[in-house]
Amino acid sequence: MTTEGQAPDPEKEKRKIKSVKKMKEIMTNYYIEAKSAEQTGKKVAWITSGGPVEPLIVMDIIPVYPENHGAMIGASKMGVDLCEKSEQMGYSRDLCSYARSDIACAPVNGGPIGGLPRPDMLVCCNNICGTVLKWYEVQARYFNVPLFILDTPFCHTEFSDEARKYVRKQVDEYIEFLEMVCGKKCDFDRMAEVGKLSVRGQRLWQEVLDTAAHKPAPMSAFDAFFHLALIVTLRGTQTVIDYYTGLLEEMRERITSGISAVPDEKYRLLWDNLPVWYKTKWLSEKFAAHDACLVADTYTSAWCGSLKYIDENDFLGTMAEGYSRIYLNIGVDEMAETVIEMVDKYDADGVVMHSNRSCKPYSLGQYDIQRIVQEKREIPTLMIEADMVDERSFSESQIETRIDAFMEVLKAR
Amino acid sequence: MNNLALFHRIAKNPDEYGRELKKSGRKIVGYFCSYTPEEIILAAGAVPFRIFGKGDVSLADAHLQAYSCSLIRGALEDALSGGLDFLDGAVFPHTCDSIQRLSDIWRINANTGFHIDVVLPVKLDTKSSKEYMADVIKKFIRDIEKSLGIEISADDLRASAGKYNQIRAYLKKIYEIRSKNPAVIRSSDVHAIIKASMFMDRDLLLKELASFTEDLQIEGEKMKQGGKRVVLAGGVCNLPDIYTLIEDSGGAVVWDDFCTGSRYIEGEIDLSADILESTAGRYSERIVCPAKHSGLFPRGEHLVKIAKENNAKGVIFLFLKFCDPHSFDYPYMKEMLDKEGIPSMLFEVEDQLPSEGQFKTRCEAFLEMI
Numbered sequence: 036m037t038t039e040g041q042a043p044d045p046e047k048e049k050r051k052i053k054s055v056k057k058m059k060e061i062m063t064n065y066y067i068e069a070k071s072a073e074q075t076g077k078k079v080a081w082i083t084s085g086g087p088v089e090p091l092i093v094m095d096i097i098p099v100y101p102e103n104h105g106a107m108i109g110a111s112k113m114g115v116d117l118c119e120k121s122e123q124m125g126y127s128r129d130l131c132s133y134a135r136s137d138i139a140c141a142p143v144n145g146g147p148i149g150g151l152p153r154p155d156m157l158v159c160c161n162n163i164c165g166t167v168l169k170w171y172e173v174q175a176r177y178f179n180v181p182l183f184i185l186d187t188p189f190c191h192t193e194f195s196d197e198a199r200k201y202v203r204k205q206v207d208e209y210i211e212f213l214e215m216v217c218g219k220k221c222d223f224d225r226m227a228e229v230g231k232l233s234v235r236g237q238r239l240w241q242e243v244l245d246t247a248a249h250k251p252a253p254m255s256a257f258d259a260f261f262h263l264a265l266i267v268t269l270r271g272t273q274t275v276i277d278y279y280t281g282l283l284e285e286m287r288e289r290i291t292s293g294i295s296a297v298p299d300e301k302y303r304l305l306w307d308n309l310p311v312w313y314k315t316k317w318l319s320e321k322f323a324a325h326d327a328c329l330v331a332d333t334y335t336s337a338w339c340g341s342l343k344y345i346d347e348n349d350f351l352g353t354m355a356e357g358y359s360r361i362y363l364n365i366g367v368d369e370m371a372e373t374v375i376e377m378v379d380k381y382d383a384d385g386v387v388m389h390s391n392r393s394c395k396p397y398s399l400g401q402y403d404i405q406r407i408v409q410e411k412r413e414i415p416t417l418m419i420e421a422d423m424v425d426e427r428s429f430s431e432s433q434i435e436t437r438i439d440a441f442m443e444v445l446k447a448r
Numbered sequence: 449m450n451n452l453a454l455f456h457r458i459a460k461n462p463d464e465y466g467r468e469l470k471k472s473g474r475k476i477v478g479y480f481c482s483y484t485p486e487e488i489i490l491a492a493g494a495v496p497f498r499i500f501g502k503g504d505v506s507l508a509d510a511h512l513q514a515y516s517c518s519l520i521r522g523a524l525e526d527a528l529s530g531g532l533d534f535l536d537g538a539v540f541p542h543t544c545d546s547i548q549r550l551s552d553i554w555r556i557n558a559n560t561g562f563h564i565d566v567v568l569p570v571k572l573d574t575k576s577s578k579e580y581m582a583d584v585i586k587k588f589i590r591d592i593e594k595s596l597g598i599e600i601s602a603d604d605l606r607a608s609a610g611k612y613n614q615i616r617a618y619l620k621k622i623y624e625i626r627s628k629n630p631a632v633i634r635s636s637d638v639h640a641i642i643k644a645s646m647f648m649d650r651d652l653l654l655k656e657l658a659s660f661t662e663d664l665q666i667e668g669e670k671m672k673q674g675g676k677r678v679v680l681a682g683g684v685c686n687l688p689d690i691y692t693l694i695e696d697s698g699g700a701v702v703w704d705d706f707c708t709g710s711r712y713i714e715g716e717i718d719l720s721a722d723i724l725e726s727t728a729g730r731y732s733e734r735i736v737c738p739a740k741h742s743g744l745f746p747r748g749e750h751l752v753k754i755a756k757e758n759n760a761k762g763v764i765f766l767f768l769k770f771c772d773p774h775s776f777d778y779p780y781m782k783e784m785l786d787k788e789g790i791p792s793m794l795f796e797v798e799d800q801l802p803s804e805g806q807f808k809t810r811c812e813a814f815l816e817m818i
Contacts, residue, residue, distance in 0.1 A: 125779035127796075129515065129770050161570055165545045168570060168741055169776035176744050176780060184741055186577065188567040189548055191555070197587055198567065201580035208576065367552035392515050395772070399549035402511050403556055420513075 049294060052258060054282045061274060062264055069097045069152045078155040078217060081174065083167045085337075086160035086185060087209070087358055089233050089271040089350065093226045094213045099151050100268055101170070104140070105133030109312025109424035111147040118425045120145075131393040132424035134170040141177055154178055156216045158209075160185040162364040164396045183212045187359040191366045194359055202355035223351075230350020233271040237339040239279035240266045244339075246286040247330040248381050251295030253286045256306045256329040257319040258296060263335045270338070297328035302445050305377055306332035307404070308389035308397050309423040314431075321435065325442040331381040333374060337362040340373070367400035371407040378412050385445050386416040393422050415448075417441040451656040452637055459643040459688075463531050466497055469649060470534035475596060478538040478560060480523070480547055482707040483568055483737065485585055487717070487727055490650055491600045491608035492592050494536065498646035500686050501526045503799040511553050517770040518799035519684055520550040527558035537562035537595055539588075542570070544739040544773050562595040564588065571741040572732045582728035602723050609717040609727055611650055618657035619645065619713040623703065625664055627758045630700035631674050633664060635691035638701075642708055643686070675700030676815050679755045681781070682766040683737075683774050684708050689801060690766065697811040703758040705751055711735050738773035747777055748784035755790050762818040763792040764811070791818050 072079045080091050084102040091098045108114050109132070117136035120143075122128055126135055136146070144150030157180060159171035168184065175182040185205050188198040210221050243262070246253050254262075262282060269275050289295075304322065306329045311318060322329060345357040362373060374386065386408055391398050405416045417437060422428035458465045466476055475494035479486065489496040501522025508524040526532050538560045540551035555563045566588045569577040589600050619642060626633050641660070645653050678699045685706050694701060704710050715734035718726040735750055736742040755763055763785055767774045778794060785792050793814045801807050 125782060127767075127775035127778070130772055130775055134776075165548075165570070165739055166772055166776075169738065169773060172741065172744055173776065173780070182744070184571045186570045188569070188580075189542055189565075191548075191551060191565045191567070195567070195587065197580060197583035200583070201569070201576060204576040204579075208574070366555075367549065368556055390513055392513075395516070395545040396549060398513060399516060399546060400552055402513075403553055 052285065054285050057278065058262060061278060065268065066148060069099050072097055072152050079152050080156045080158050081154040082158040083160050083163060084267050085163040085361055086158050087354055089229045090210055090213055092229050092271040093221060094217050098268060101137045101151065102133050103264060103268060104151050105137055105424055106312050108136045108146050112313045113146055114313060114424035115426050117145060131166045132422055133393065134166055136424055138173055154180055156180050157182040160187060160358060162187040162358055162361050181216060183209055185209060187364060190360055190364055194356060198359065199356060202359050206351060206355050226351055229271040231347050232273060232276060234345060234347040236266060236270050236275040236279065237342050239276060239283060241339040243279055243283050243286060244331065244336055246290065249290050251300035252328050252330040253289035253295060255296040256332040257315050259332060259335040260310045260315060266338045297323045297326065299326045300328045302327035302384050303330045303382060305381065305383040305386045307374065307386060308391045309334055309394060311389060311421045311429065312423055313426050314429060321438055327442060329387065330383065331377055333362060363396050367403050371404040374404055374408055375411055378408065385414050388416060388418050390418050390420045391423055392428050415441060415444045451660045454656065455644040456640045458647055459640040462647045465647055466534045469495055475536045476534055478532060478535040481541050481543050482712045483541040483543055483731060484539050484566065485588060485727060485731060487605060487608045487612050488589055488592060490611065491604040492596050492598055494596065495649055499523045502531065511557060515770055517546055517768045519768055520546050522799050524550060524554065527554060527560050532560050535560040537564065539564045539566060541566040542568045543737065564591045564595065572736065573742045578732050581732050582725055585724060585728045605727065606719055606723045609723060610719055611654060613716050614654055615645060615650065615657065616713045618661050621661050622664065623710065627702045630702055635695060635701040636688045639688055639691055642712065676818060677702045677760045679758060679760040679763045680704040680706065680766055681751055681763055682706060683768055683771050685766050687797060687801065693808050694811055697808055698815045702760055703754045705754060707737060711737060738777045748781045751781055752784055752788050762814065763790060765792060765794040767796050769796045769798050
């Protein structure tokens with residue numbers, strides 16, 4: 036953005052990702068469609084970010100993501116106000132700030148888009164946390180709509196045969212649940228098609244992220260935080276394929292023309308945990324000022340990390356495993372291995388970890404991951420204490436000092 | 449009642465008791481949370497030993513953030529500092545996000561013998577989740593057989609389940625006697641009994657409980673009633689002082705909804721049915737903890753029910769700070785109590801009372817009001 040009267044800085048303009056405009060259009064249209072569902076007679080399902088959206092697409096149900104909503108609330112800096120509201124409702128300040136701000140939004144249609152469209156059903160998959168279970172129970176009581184829980188047993192060291200059988204059975208129950216709520220049968224041919232589109236979308240997203248392995252990286256994790264929205268919300272549609280095809284092309288062009296995310300990329304860093312939504316710009320500029328680019332992150336890659344378990348020709352049969360073995364539903368040691376693989380793949384010089392008060396499954400265990408990465412790759416790591424939405428848990432001066440000190444260590448190497 | 453001194457001694461210093469047991473040649477298996485199917489550990493010939501941890505955390509700080517609850521931090525501290533070196537193994541049932549991650553961190557860092565994750569279903573109210581529960585219990589049996597190098601027969605499991613039925617029946621009896629006349633037994637004594645029952649050699653426990661309950665019934669008839677009747681609700685309540693403070697403030701604890709209380713002792717296992725299925729059934733059907741799902745209202749309904757049944761004048765919620773599942777349920781449960789005209793108060797605790805004065809003042813004010 037430029038201040039009035041000043042000509043745009045051509046250097047900055049060059050670095051802007053052109054696809055952003057298209058993405059904003061898609062997301063605006065998506066929210067308009069969702070918000071006008073009552074008029075069009077379409078059903079709306081609220082679903083967790085790690086939940087299987089594909090059957091909803093098949094059934095023509097509009098998926099809506101309270102977590103995406105939480106991110107928007109954070110990015111528009113409306114988090115503190117809504118979190119405080121939820122505390123007045125009796126929710127502890129120590130609870131997840133996505134949940135708190137969304138719960139506070141519902142009765143008043145608050146937040147940046149005037150609240151989410153009323154759900155006809157809730158679909159909760161606990162592969163990301165136990166918090167979503169409690170959050171969706173709260174909303175199921177509030178909206179008095181049916182709740183489906185897809186229970187994906189945690190994979191500490193294995194995905195057991197018992198768990199496989201249980202989750203596979205629930206996939207059938209999920210379809211039956213949707214058929215009951217919609218009063219129509221599931222079209223399994225279409226399911227197969229949507230499954231293929233989902234896999235293609237995930238592969239394309241991985242390819243987009245992979246472009247950052249190039250030195251210098253054409254995009255940063257901060258860009259990925261933004262472009263992520265589509266693979267989360269519209270996975271299984273052609274829209275995702277078209278958009279990421281265009282984005283991938285743009286990234287390749289940037290590589291060819293030597294356009295990098297950070298002007299003089301000297302240090303390549305990996306980000307762990309959710310973004311600090313209200314401080315992405317500040318953090319991005321802070322690291323860029325040190326010629327450091329956050330080239331990859333464990334968060335946005337979580338939406339394509341379990342592709343290896345999914346057979347695109349048997350999506351329904353294999354998605355149970357795919358959804359159960361995502362990044363947050365595995366043991367700390369396996370997470371550390373994933374981080375190390377990413378360090379190698381993107382040739383990272385260091386790791387920045389966001390210890391996120393809101394997210395225990397993501398944050399507890401980070402100290403061990405930090406130690407394992409340091410031992411196995413001998414690279415510096417930085418731990419930032421913050422929260423993804425609740426700005427009250429962000430101490431700018433303290434974090435700035437820590438980033439500066441961390442960058443000094445990197446530069447001295 | 450000499451056994452009361454024994455219960456208190458064990459509850460106060462469980463690790464010391466664990467070491468004594470170990471010296472006598474017993475296998476000891478540590479476990480977390482009341483969702484551990486203890487019957488199987490006992491059927492394997494080992495002593496189930498619940499892990500509560502201790503205060504003064506220092507070593508665990510290198511592994512767990514300050515926004516973790518005192519239960520998991522204290523437990524890890526106990527393990528890392530060698531306090532639990534008598535354990536042959538540790539069992540982690542799947543409950544909340546914190547215990548889930550603690551299991552990983554424990555497996556990587558602690559030295560407490562074998563490590564078994566019992567990845568229970570989170571929803572309990574569907575047919576497939578009940579089948580999965582039974583599958584998980586079978587898997588747990590295989591895992592513990594392998595770890596201890598033994599075999600568990602259906603008869604072993606039936607005998608163990610029978611003992612647990614008796615233990616739970618005695619504990620429930622003590623609860624009922626207290627509810628009838630809270631002056632009969634101090635709540636800090638009841639707490640010590642429940643807590644000790646989670647460490648003790650279960651045969652010795654049964655013997656002690658039998659004689660204790662008998663004595664209690666005889667003595668009970670001599671004493672007078674007193675205090676305002678309250679029900680406590682929350683997760684783990686591991687602070688004996690809390691009970692004393694409530695009683696000193698003029699309250700009488702008549703029932704609770706704690707996993708170190710009624711949630712532990714409810715739920716009988718049907719010994720005449722297939723023992724595996726009925727053991728699994730107990731864990732699907734017992735009073736639900738907020739980390740599990742069994743419909744949208746059962747916890748609130750249950751709390752209202754026990755408050756009414758026990759003629760309570762109020763409810764005191766005691767939560768461990770940073771316990772997400774309980775904090776999420778609090779607003780709706782409070783609302784259900786409000787609708788019934790049952791006053792309540794909430795107090796968050798860590799491994800120690802932040803300030804005894806503060807709790808006592810609030811408690812006195814609450815008890816005066818009700």
